[in-house]
Amino acid sequence: MTRSPATPLPPPKARRRLRETAALTQTQLADRVGVTPGTVRAWESGRTTPRGRKREAYAKLLKTLAEEETARQARQEQEEQAKRNQEREQKQAQAQKQDQEAPREPELKPEPEPEPKPEPVALTPAQAFDALYAFSAPALVRQTFLLTGRREQARESVERAFQAAWERWPEVARDRDPVGWVRATAYEYALSPWQRLRPRHRHPEPPPADPGDRTLLNTLLRLPPRHRRTLVLYDGVGLDLPETAAETEASTPATANRLLRAREAVAGRLPALADPQVLHRRLAELASNERLRAAEPPTVRRGGERRARFWTRAAIAFTVALIGTTALTVRTAPTHYEPPVSPGQAVRGVPQRVAPGALSDEELELRQKLRDQLQDGPERLSPRLE
Known part of the structure; x- marks a missing residue:
């Protein structure tokens, strides 16, 4: 039984854009599809992709909104x-009326046409990427340092996130918040549990002075990683609660609960930071006091391109090796099964074969008795009176 392909989205x-054009809120669209508003925010930001029946319902609703938008645009046009x-x-009628009523005026010299304004120069993809990196990379490195407490890991996480953005640059460039896309990727890489297995993680870095x-x-x-990330996004970066929930792929009530628990834990050890404004200022000071530097944009782009070429070549080499191994196995494999022949082995200590000896008188008598009973049958028993 084959499975039908997924509906394109x-x-x-x-x-x-389709939701906003139809004047629908995320909550209204979530009610129509049967999911939570946080799930709709994750779908619209590209963090997750709908699957199964939810995908079919979401695709059908978007198709309906697109048809309505097309019909609406046609009517507007x-x-x-x-x-x-x-x-x-109307203008032609007014002009004809003015020509008929007004006296003829002397002809005026035509005024020179204004010079056209120069159009803005379009940036190349590399220039746009470099501008985004130069604008947001230093702040992202400082924010990631608050999550990990490791300077080199924070810098590497941001570089890997920008390399992933360069690989998907057409998608990231059209995103409404490209900095948020890179920030979410950097945070996921920095908080990955696989970081603990790296040899560099075993050596502690010098703490702040x-x-x-x-x-x-x-x-x-x-703090737990989820609470720490929520606290940094809300009180450190300054996002509002729905944006924080969308970036962490959680519902708004769950995000508010994590934020409250994180603030309580911080205030329990540092009572002076119970005020959110003071906490925001201290987080900014902590990130600014560390001398964290990001690499140059061309270096990051070239590193991402080298990494992409390496993995592409590795995938090609692995595929070629797999094909060669399969072909060799098919070539050398036997076409039918032949049981292996066991090697000969000398057997020692086996007793000689001995024939049966002559029967004794008792054995001969017993044999004759058995033969007579089998031929005539057993004796019939009859009841007797005693």
């Missing part, structure tokens, strides 16, 4: 065309 930006035709006719910064960093690192 428009890009995340087009999904958001017809109305605008009719309005332009009406205005043109200031005792207050050191205490605050240790308090942050004691």
